[in-house]
Amino acid sequence: MHNVPSTNAPMSAAHPRTGAAEAAVTPDQAQRNASERVWGSGGLLRRYGGRRLRPAESVLFDRYRESLSGAVLELGCGGGRLTAHLIGLADSVTGVDLAAAMVTHCRRAYPQATFRQGDLRDLSEFESESWDAIVAGFAVIDVLNDDERQAFLDEAHRLLRPAGMLIFSSHNFACAPLLRGPIRSINATSPVSFASQVLRLPRSTLNRRRLLPFQQVYADHAILNDAAHDFSLLHYYITRDEQERQLARHGFQLCECLRLDGERVGPGELANGFHELHYAATRSPHAGADA
Ligand SMILES: C[S@@+](CC[C@H](N)C(=O)[O-])C[C@H]1O[C@@H](n2cnc3c(N)ncnc32)[C@H](O)[C@@H]1O
Known part of the structure; x- marks a missing residue:
């Protein structure tokens, strides 16, 4: 790491120029504010309105089609790019997105699925063990800070049935x-x-x-x-190995990690040059996040 300062403590929150303007903003708040500013309006609908799967997504959807054949919860569904494919595999698909415009678009484009406007930070409306699979594509969970990410993994564990599948991608540290x-x-x-x-x-x-x-x-x-x-x-960036450890701490077993081109990334491999890594993990059969 040479172009970013390394620290274990939150950095100064002062605005680099004005000093005072953002002095009260913590790094967590800055990350959240930025995410809400970008995503809240749904202004990026056109950018995420296509249907084309990227290679790693095709591989995972095909390889885990059995796991994706039941009730699927899709987080950060955007314009329904992944939803279009999940509908063809699953008994039922429920999409959640922060942006009202994305949800409105998806309801019109994909009447076979159900959509709700909501924040993936709060999934309390959903019952425990009610989903066969959770999909969170295009690194949507990377808008979360570290505490929120750990809480999200606990929630995913609570929501999935035993041996349920979690498919997501994340930025590569x-x-x-x-x-x-x-x-x-x-x-x-x-x-x-x-x-x-x-x-x-x-x-x-x-x-x-x-x-x-x-x-x-x-x-x-x-x-x-x-x-x-x-x-x-x-955005949150994480190594493949730390992601595997993080999953294990929250009661998941990593099935595999892929680069964007669909090639496997094994333990200890860095996948240099691939900014986004794709993960498939199963919930352990035991109840409790530290199972
Ligand atoms: C990068 S886009 C991906 C869209 C779609 N999953 C895809 O792969 O094309 C991220 C989506 O996540 C949504 N999003 C961002 N933060 C969110 C949050 N905290 N809770 C729910 N959705 C969120 C955005 O509104 C946006 O539609």
Whole structure:
């Protein structure tokens, strides 16, 4: 880790320029505020409205189709990209999303499924052991801070039936040293994309300045400001091995971890260059998060 400061204590919350404006904001609050600002409006519906599965998602949906054939809870369903496929596999699909606009769109596009507006931080409305599978795609759980993530894993354990399946993806901590600021993140894949990135530079730079002071780096996980949505979010990053340990602490057994291209990532492997890792885990048959 060379481009982000390493610390075990929350960093200064003072705004780097004004000093005072955000002095009262903690890193946890900054992460949550950023996430609500980006996702709350549902303004990114067009970006997440397609149906195409990425390779790791195709592999996991195919390999665990049996586990996905019952009652499936999909968290952060967005525009229903994954929902479209889950409907073809499951007896029933319930999608939850923070943004009212996403939920409205999904209700219209996928009448075979049920949708609720809600926050994955609070799943208390759902009964214990009522789901065969929980799917949380596109690293949606990375909007959570560390405490919230542990609470989420406890909740997932409570909600799943014995041997139920948890499928999710998360940012790869091994890629943290590859993260760059707005200027160095510009990639010229096409003239149009290059121009668009340059035009968005002022916004990206302001977001970066605002959120950089809230980064936190630990031995095998971190909360980092990355290029997503013009540097407007703070995301949780974790190594494959620490994710496996975290799952075990909450009563899950890792079935497998995949890179975005669908290749397996084994114990001790870092999957350098792959920013998002995909996980499939089963709930242990015992009740209780520390089973
Ligand atoms: C990256 S998009 C992914 C959408 C979809 N799952 C996909 O794979 O295309 C993340 C989605 O999660 C939703 N989201 C963000 N934070 C959330 C939260 N705390 N609770 C529920 N949904 C949330 C956003 O509104 C957005 O629709």
